[in-house]
Amino acid sequence: NAGVTQTPKFQVLKTGQSMTLQCAQDMNHEYMSWYRQDPGMGLRLIHYSVGAGITDQGEVPNGYNVSRSTTEDFPLRLLSAAPSQTSVYFCASSPGTSGRRGELFFGEGSRLTVL
Amino acid sequence: AQSVTQLGSHVSVSEGALVLLRCNYSSSVPPYLFWYVQYPNQGLQLLLKYTSAATLVKGINGFEAEFKKSETSFHLTKPSAHMSDAAEYFCAVSLTSYDKVIFGPGTSLSVIP
Numbered sequence: 001n002a003g004v005t006q007t008p009k010f011q012v013l014k015t016g017q018s019m020t021l022q023c024a025q026d027m028n029h030e031y032m033s034w035y036r037q038d039p040g041m042g043l044r045l046i047h048y049s050v051g052a053g054i055t056d057q058g059e060v061p062n063g064y065n066v067s068r069s070t071t072e073d074f075p076l077r078l079l080s081a082a083p084s085q086t087s088v089y090f091c092a093s094s095p096g097t098s099g100r101r102g103e104l105f106f107g108e109g110s111r112l113t114v115l
Numbered sequence: 116a117q118s119v120t121q122l123g124s125h126v127s128v129s130e131g132a133l134v135l136l137r138c139n140y141s142s143s144v145p146p147y148l149f150w151y152v153q154y155p156n157q158g159l160q161l162l163l164k165y166t167s168a169a170t171l172v173k174g175i176n177g178f179e180a181e182f183k184k185s186e187t188s189f190h191l192t193k194p195s196a197h198m199s200d201a202a203e204y205f206c207a208v209s210l211t212s213y214d215k216v217i218f219g220p221g222t223s224l225s226v227i228p
Contacts, residue, residue, distance in 0.1 A: 033216075042205055042218040045216070058215070059217070101166075102209040102210065103161055106159045106160070108158050109158055
């Protein structure tokens with residue numbers, strides 16, 4: 001079982017460059033989300049989606065875009081990378097059913113460095 | 116807005132000793148509460164969750180947590196620490212009808228042989 005797959009695992013960017021972090025899940029989960037993890041700050045929610053065609057902002061959305069054209073994929077776009085976006089990014093999905101609300105399945109993370 | 120605080124960014128215990136990791140939440144209504152664990156260089160995985168069915172919740176690997184509404188707390192415990200318990204532990208909360216989960220800052224647990 002693949003679960004939640006993130007690519008790339010590592011990326012180095014220069015300030016001002018753009019890139020897309022890919023996230024795919026094969027569990028038919030309705031809910032998907034992106035977090036960034038920084039030392040001492042835990043995980044902060046960037047954007048989330050409750051189904052194909054529906055996205056919303058989380059706690060720290062500035063500088064990031066998302067789209068959800070299919071149930072399986074939820075890419076995160078950095079429009080113009082800044083050093084403050086150096087972080088480890090995690091994609092997560094959840095069944096979204098009432099009995100399993102909040103049960104997030106995480107990818108292995110993407111470590112991004114912006115120079 | 117809902118939020119989570121975790122007292123102690125780092126906790127050290129001896130192997131075999133009690134593990135106690137503290138979590139407090141701020142919410143005007145009873146939320147869904149979770150504990151997640153992150154082993155080095157891995158994503159997070161769910162340890163346990165509270166959904167109002169019972170105040171004492173048992174999770175994987177011998178961990179349990181007790182919901183105390185009067186104290187707005189959801190502390191994580193394990194009677195006897197094992198070396199394999201060394202990891203980062205995150206308390207999290209969700210209020211909405213969807214799965215928007217907000218995480219605390221985390222507590223790093225070290226287990227001393």
